[in-house]
Structures are given as C-alpha cells and as structure tokens.
Amino acid sequence: MGLYSFLPHKEIRFIFYVFPIFNLVSAVFLDRCFKNRRKSRVQMLMFIFGAGLILMSFVGTTFFLMASSNNYPGGKAFSLLHESYSTSQTNHFVHIDVEAAMTGVSRFGESESEQWKYSKEEELTSYEVFTEIISPDPKRLPEGEVIGVVDGFTGVGLSRDWPFLFFRTEPKLFILHNLKS
Numbered sequence: 001m002g003l004y005s006f007l008p009h010k011e012i013r014f015i016f017y018v019f020p021i022f023n024l025v026s027a028v029f030l031d032r033c034f035k036n037r038r039k040s041r042v043q044m045l046m047f048i049f050g051a052g053l054i055l056m057s058f059v060g061t062t063f064f065l066m067a068s069s070n071n072y073p074g075g076k077a078f079s080l081l082h083e084s085y086s087t088s089q090t091n092h093f094v095h096i097d098v099e100a101a102m103t104g105v106s107r108f109g110e111s112e113s114e115q116w117k118y119s120k121e122e123e124l125t126s127y128e129v130f131t132e133i134i135s136p137d138p139k140r141l142p143e144g145e146v147i148g149v150v151d152g153f154t155g156v157g158l159s160r161d162w163p164f165l166f167f168r169t170e171p172k173l174f175i176l177h178n179l180k181s
Helices: 016-035 041-069 073-084 098-102
Strands: 092-096 116-119 132-135 144-158 165-178
Touching (some): 041 144, 041 165, 073 098, 073 132, 073 144
Antiparallel strands (some): 144 165
8 A cells, every 4th residue: 555655646446355354364363462461561552553444434434435425515406406497387498507517416316307407518608598507607597596405515614613614615506496487
C-alpha cells in the first residue's frame, strides 16, 4: 500500500483485490492479541490499539457516508421534480443541465411514464421548449419560477455544542418551471 502511494496515476480499482487479504491478516493478528492480552502488557496495548483502529474506521466511514449523502443533489432534485408532479396528467419536457447531470441525475431516476421526456443537450441558447429545467442557475429560465431547491454539501463546520462537527450545505440545484409552457 505504501508503494502504491508513490504512483503518479492511481486507480483504486486495482487495489480492491488486496483488501480482503489485509482484513484477513488483521483479523488473525487481533485474534492473537485478544487471546494473549493477559500474558503481557505489549499484547494488551496492541489489542487496544487494534480495537481503537476498528472504532476509528467505523466513525470515519459513518462520517464520510453522511457527507457523501449530501454530495449528489442531482438525484434529490430529480426525485423532488417527479414528486411535485406525481398527480399531474400533463406532458413534461425536462432539461437537465450539465452540472445537474454530474451530481446525480441519471437514467435510473427517469419516470417510465409516456408523459415525461428528458434532454441533456449541452450548449443550448434557448430553453423555451422545456416545461421544467434542473439547473444550478435560478435565472437560467427568465420566464420561470423556482418550484424546488436542493442543497448540497459544501464543507464541514465546527460547533461548540454536541455534535461538534456539522455539514455545511448551500443551494446547489434549482428546479424551474417554465411559465410560458
């Protein structure tokens, strides 16, 4: 793993195969430390150190999981758009900006209904043909109204109260409805 850090072009998919071996060796080591913890202080310290690493790994994984859940507002915006019109019987032609597509809007979130059509066309100059737009710019559609705002992760903040860390978010994507459509 240490040598891997020196490579200029890293791809984690190449080291996924090593993780089970590391886990196996670590488990055997911690098992031996646990069984021999009463024999010496060194064994006890190694066991406490190993258990501490497992706890730190759990806390870190939980922290990063919570942060990443706020890191893809596009999927939330897509869901919010469909929920907003769940009882609607009208046709919808939705434009998805590049930034929205890069943050979680995907084909998996598209409605299977015939009433919904989608566009991810880039470098458009006019958006008048669309009924809705998902965009980071609330002014992208001059004749539109904001019908939804989705916040996204911007960083971590410190607080004096428990919990001492919190996730900062700010509006990342806007769902706009074309008033002319």
